[in-house]
Amino acid sequence: MGVRIHEVAVRAGVSVATASRALSGQRGVRAENRDRVLAAARELDYEPNAVAAALRSRVTHTIGMIVPRISNPFFATLVEAVEGRLQDGRRSLLLAGSHYDPEVERQQVRSLLDRRVDALVAVPCHQHHSTETIGNAAERVPVTQLDLRVDGFHGDWVGVDNEAGVFQVVDHLAALGAHSLAFVGSHPSDSSAQARLDGYERAAARHAHHSGPVLLGDFSKEWGRQAAEKLMDSEGLPDAVVCGNDTIALGVLAALIERGVRVPEEVMVTGFDDIPYAELSRPALTTVRQPQERLAAEAVRLLTSVMEGEQRPPQRIAVAPDLLVRGSTKR
Amino acid sequence: MGVRIHEVAVRAGVSVATASRALSGQRGVRAENRDRVLAAARELDYEPNAVAAALRSRVTHTIGMIVPRISNPFFATLVEAVEGRLQDGRRSLLLAGSHYDPEVERQQVRSLLDRRVDALVAVPCHQHHSTETIGNAAERVPVTQLDLRVDGFHGDWVGVDNEAGVFQVVDHLAALGAHSLAFVGSHPSDSSAQARLDGYERAAARHAHHSGPVLLGDFSKEWGRQAAEKLMDSEGLPDAVVCGNDTIALGVLAALIERGVRVPEEVMVTGFDDIPYAELSRPALTTVRQPQERLAAEAVRLLTSVMEGEQRPPQRIAVAPDLLVRGSTKR
DNA sequence: TCCGCTACGGAAATCGGTTTCACTTTTGTG
């Protein structure tokens, strides 16, 4: 197999202990010996066995991440942003997907912990059924919840202020003169769905409208299509359809346009997330941008601070999102 | 810390060796002892330390994957599909992104190998500059290239038959009466870009057209927009624009429609990949569907067979793609 | 010169499992 630290030590004429210290850059090694060890390592093309190092030092330099669906562009962007932040150090990312199933999530998290990840970034798939999984994990390693969070467990969380985002949307629509609204979202099984629904109802109330039809399904374009059909089949389309996320909104948009409804003249449509394709639809989608780079950076920062032993109470960081006005709401 | 196998063995009244055998399901343990070990493990909530097991057994049950860009929905879907296939066993995925930089890719692959992944699924970012990295990796662990592949290294590869896909597109356009074509693609720095460009030129020649303008940039929607602007600024739009992938095509589509060009009546547009949002554009995008689930399944199958010691020559599996005809090319 | 302190360096313990090896017990067969 490969060359071991023992060979490096022999070639450098020092003990294994000294070689180890030199390679990990610890102080307590004379410069001359350090240089000879490093030279020997280079000459032999020494590749340290990270598994052995992890066993003894109890640090794997690996962090775990679990998301509901890897292929969702929103989560994929988060994964990329987290991975990018880790690369600075020499850390790697063990990735798992829960497919929105709390039982799968439980097993996946357990598998990550068995592998002794140093910390966990979790986007929990359910605001209630994920609580135990997240809580158990948090007893073993530092955990930061990202984007979504569970109910009944108070730990670090970084996400966007969903209610504020929905408020901006509704204010914007009201300013454009929309009187009747509808909401197409997801059943509140996760914290974002919940917050966006709550935000919508409070915002609509604030503008003294009744909130109009509220249709709840899941975060898919298919559901967006279905919901749009329902709205068109009922009497009187609303002035604007507020959607729980971009995927739904794109489905709604496609269904409306297929049936010849003009957007935004007859009905305005808004999304949430600003996924990469929100700006490519016709009309381009007015939406709420989540600063994912920032979210990921904060999440990694929180984890790192705990891993370095910082003692502090759990933090919840709600980043304010930006409204992006595009063609789907302009007159 | 946690409970170790030693405690489990004591509680079950057997040796550590027997406990290990029982837990890993090896034969050679009396049923009674096996049951007692399993019971003890359950009662103590024993969680095996995968790091220690990996050190001795030299098997990490972890496979590495590197892709050019995690946030690209096409790659994200591949990642999800690969991860899904692994879940069957108790294997996990160490994920890395190269950001299309061969030097970053080299470091990332090295990091994965240091962590002693059992195998590597690689989507190499450059058909030439990635060759050394992939070749070196292949000397250490089984490697399967997925989607893209490097030049000058003959190993397992699973991907789509890009030339066949482009042929289908051009045949379809010709059947609809398109006489003049244009191609908007990426500089052939990766094998798909190369194959699609080659395929386009051969297909166009076969239909006795000259191939028309060929514009090369990168696989981004911005480049699609720019290229469309160039086409519109030159004299005489072609009957159809064949794009190197969906992202470019969506950019082209958006730019054309913004300038009032009717699609497909004046110009038809095609993509490649069938990313999730290809069907949501207006008009919906005619494209070539890559069977990603199938590709991922084949890739994992190839790796698994090598890991199980099968001896065979390197395989190249080119899956035939399907043409999906949508609004952007129908009359 | 002597003493104490710090910096170095090596032998050996350690991390927590798996695997080998030698020995004992069962099982199978003629």
Added chain:
DNA sequence: CACAAAAGTGAAACCGATTTCCGTAGCGGA
């Protein structure tokens, strides 16, 4: 029933690093 083969078991070696522990050398100060 005798004896070979197979199955079951535990002690100890092992995987390859890091870390502890302790001894030695070098240095500054009294």
